[in-house]
Amino acid sequence: MLNEATQKKIVELKNRFPGRKSAILPAMHVVLEEVGFYNRDILKQVAELLAVSEMEMAETLSFYTYFPKEGVGKYHVQVCTNVSCMLCGAEQLAKYLEEKLGIKAGQTTPDGFFTLTEVECLGSCGTAPVMQINQKYYENLTRAKVDEILAGLREGKEI
Amino acid sequence: MEKILFKHIDVPDQYQIDTYIRNGGYRALSKALKEHSPDELIEIVKKSGLRGRGGAGFPAGMKWGFVPKDSPKPRFLLCNADEGEPGTFKDRTLIENDPHQLIEGIIIAAYAIGAHRAFIYIRGEFYFGARRLEQAIRECYEKGYLGKNILGSGFDLDLSVYRGAGAYVCGEETSLMESIEGNRANPRLKPPFPASVGLYQNPTVINNVETLSNLSHIVLNGGDWYAGLGMPKSTGTKIFSLSGHVNKPGNYELPMGVTLRELIYEHGGGIKDGRKLKAVIPGGVSTPVLTADLIDVKMDFDSLYEAGSLLGSGATIVMDETTCMIKVAYRISKFFEHESCGKCVPCREGTRWIRQIMGRIENGKGREEDIELLRDICTNIAGKTVCPLADGAVVPITSTIEKFRDEYEYHIKHKKCMVDLGERFV
Numbered sequence: 001m002l003n004e005a006t007q008k009k010i011v012e013l014k015n016r017f018p019g020r021k022s023a024i025l026p027a028m029h030v031v032l033e034e035v036g037f038y039n040r041d042i043l044k045q046v047a048e049l050l051a052v053s054e055m056e057m058a059e060t061l062s063f064y065t066y067f068p069k070e071g072v073g074k075y076h077v078q079v080c081t082n083v084s085c086m087l088c089g090a091e092q093l094a095k096y097l098e099e100k101l102g103i104k105a106g107q108t109t110p111d112g113f114f115t116l117t118e119v120e121c122l123g124s125c126g127t128a129p130v131m132q133i134n135q136k137y138y139e140n141l142t143r144a145k146v147d148e149i150l151a152g153l154r155e156g157k158e159i
Numbered sequence: 160m161e162k163i164l165f166k167h168i169d170v171p172d173q174y175q176i177d178t179y180i181r182n183g184g185y186r187a188l189s190k191a192l193k194e195h196s197p198d199e200l201i202e203i204v205k206k207s208g209l210r211g212r213g214g215a216g217f218p219a220g221m222k223w224g225f226v227p228k229d230s231p232k233p234r235f236l237l238c239n240a241d242e243g244e245p246g247t248f249k250d251r252t253l254i255e256n257d258p259h260q261l262i263e264g265i266i267i268a269a270y271a272i273g274a275h276r277a278f279i280y281i282r283g284e285f286y287f288g289a290r291r292l293e294q295a296i297r298e299c300y301e302k303g304y305l306g307k308n309i310l311g312s313g314f315d316l317d318l319s320v321y322r323g324a325g326a327y328v329c330g331e332e333t334s335l336m337e338s339i340e341g342n343r344a345n346p347r348l349k350p351p352f353p354a355s356v357g358l359y360q361n362p363t364v365i366n367n368v369e370t371l372s373n374l375s376h377i378v379l380n381g382g383d384w385y386a387g388l389g390m391p392k393s394t395g396t397k398i399f400s401l402s403g404h405v406n407k408p409g410n411y412e413l414p415m416g417v418t419l420r421e422l423i424y425e426h427g428g429g430i431k432d433g434r435k436l437k438a439v440i441p442g443g444v445s446t447p448v449l450t451a452d453l454i455d456v457k458m459d460f461d462s463l464y465e466a467g468s469l470l471g472s473g474a475t476i477v478m479d480e481t482t483c484m485i486k487v488a489y490r491i492s493k494f495f496e497h498e499s500c501g502k503c504v505p506c507r508e509g510t511r512w513i514r515q516i517m518g519r520i521e522n523g524k525g526r527e528e529d530i531e532l533l534r535d536i537c538t539n540i541a542g543k544t545v546c547p548l549a550d551g552a553v554v555p556i557t558s559t560i561e562k563f564r565d566e567y568e569y570h571i572k573h574k575k576c577m578v579d580l581g582e583r584f585v
Binding site for chain 1: 242243244245246247248250251276282283284285286287319321322323324325326327338339340341342343344359400401402403404408409410440444474476478482486487490491494497498500580582583584585
C-alpha cells in the first residue's frame with residue numbers, strides 16, 4: 001500500500017487540472033517513482049484518493065504501456081529495437097542482454113532483479129543502440145558498456 | 160550559416176534562467192508583451208512563413224488565426240513534446256539543453272491566442288527532460304515570466320508539464336488532448352478542429368517544440384527576416400535528426416532546402432565504413448523511402464513532396480547497401496501494429512495483418528501473391544481512419560514495394576535476405 005508521503009503527493013494532484021480524470025496519469029507517475037510498480041490494491045487506493053472510480057482508472061491505464069505492474073524487476077531494462085537502433089545492431093544487443101541476464105525479452109530474472117522488455121523508439125536515435133533502465137537512458141551501447149552497467153547494478157550502484 | 164535554435168545549445172548552463180537571460184533570453188517576451196498586440200503577433204508569425212515542425216508543416220500563424228475571437232470559453236495552448244516518430248530526437252535536445260527558449264515561445268504563443276493555461280505534453284520516457292522543464296518553469300514563476308500579470312503587462316499564464324505514458328498515438332493532437340483529459344488516447348473525428356473544440360471542449364492551439372522554440376527569434380528579428388531564410392515556401396531553419404549508417408549521427412540545424420547530400424556527407428561525415436548509400440527515410444518512419452539516386456533532393460516540405468516523399472519531422476534515417484529493406488519494413492510494421500490504438504477497424508486489423516505478412520516474408524515463408532495482397536490491404540487502410548497513424552503505417556510498405564520490389568521478389572523466391580547487415584553491435 002502507499003505510504004503517507006506518496007498519498008499526500010497524489011491528493012495534491014487532485015485539483016490541479018480542469019478535468020476530474022486528468023490527475024490519473026500524473027498520480028501513476030508518482031506511484032512509479034515511489035513504488036516502482038502498481039497492483040490492484042494500489043490502483044484502488046489511487047482511485048479513492050483522486051475520487052475517480054476504479055473502473056475509470058483501469059480503463060485509462062490499460063491503454064498505456066509505461067507503468068509496470070507488480071512483478072517487474074527492480075531494474076526494468078528496456079531495449080529499443082526500432083529502425084535506427086536496429087541499423088546499429090539493436091537485435092544483437094537484445095540477444096546479448098538475453099544471454100547476460102539468462103532470460104528472454106518479457107521475462108524477469110528469478111531473483112527479481114532484472115526485467116527485460118523490447119520497446120519502441122525511445123527518441124535517442126542519434127546515439128543508437130540505446131536502452132532505458134528505470135528512468136535513465138544508456139546510449140551508444142557496446143558489449144563492454146553493457147557488461148559494466150549490469151555489473152554496476154548487481155553491486156547495488158545507484159543509477 | 161548562423162544557427163538560430165542551436166546557437167546556445169552547447170553552452171553548459173543554458174538550461175538555467177540566468178545564463179539564458181545573459182545570452183539574450185526573454186527579451187523577445189518583453190518586446191511581444193509591451194510592443195505588440197496579440198493580433199500583431201499572429202500577423203508577424205504569418206509573415207514569417209513558419210510551418211509546423213511536428214510533421215504536417217501547417218502554417219503556424221494560420222493555425223493561431225483559427226481560434227474564434229468571440230468565444231467566451233477559456234483557451235488553451237498545448238506544446239506537443241511527445242516526440243515519438245521513430246528516428247526523431249530533436250525536441251529532446253531542445254528541451255534538455257535550452258528549455259527556456261521553448262518556454263519563452265510558449266508564453267508568446269499563449270499571449271497571441273489569448274490562452275491563460277498551457278501544458279507541455281512530454282513523452283513519459285523523457286524523465287530527465289521533464290525534470291529540466293519543471294525546474295525551468297519554477298524559475299520563470301520566481302522571475303515573474305509566468306503567473307499573474309507577467310512583466311506588468313496584465314497578461315496571466317499558468318504553465319505545467321504533463322507526462323505521457325508510452326503511447327505513440329498521443330503525438331496526434333486530438334489523442335494528446337484525450338490523454339491530458341485522463342482518457343484512453345483515442346483520436347477524435349475532425350471537424351470540429353481543436354482551434355474551436357479542443358482540450359476540455361475549449362478552443363485549443365497545439366504546436367510542436369521546435370515550432371514554439373522559433374518564436375522568440377521571430378519576434379526579435381521580425382517576420383520578414385525569418386521569411387528570408389531557407390526556401391520561399393519552407394522558411395527558416397530545420398533541425399534534422401540524422402541516424403543510421405552515418406559516421407556522425409546527431410541533430411543538425413540547417414537552412415530549409417539543404418540537400419540530402421550535404422546533410423549526409425558534409426555534416427554527417429558520410430556513410431559508415433566507406434559503404435555505399437542504399438536508401439534514406441527523410442522524415443521519420445511514416446514517410447516514403449527515397450532511393451540513393453535522389454541524393455541531391457532539397458530537404459524542405461515542398462521539394463520532398465515533389466520527390467515523392469515528405470519532410471515529416473526531419474528525422475533522416477540513412478541505410479547503407481547491406482540493409483535488407485524487407486527487414487526494415489517488417490520492423491516498422493511491428494511498430495505500427497503495437498501503436499495502433501484500436502479505434503478504427505482498418506488500422507487495428509490492417510496493421511496486424513500487414514505485420515503477419517511481412518513477418519512471413521522476412522522469415523522465408525513468403526508467398527508469391529503476398530506483394531499484391533499487401534498492396535491491396537494498404538489501399539483499404541489509407542484514408543479510411545480517424546487519424547493519420549494508419550496512413551503512416553501503409554507508407555513504409557507501399558514505398559518499399561514500389562522502390563525495392565526486386566528485393567521482395569528475391570526474399571519470397573529464395574526465402575532469405577538479398578543482403579545482410581552483419582554484426583553491428585561491438
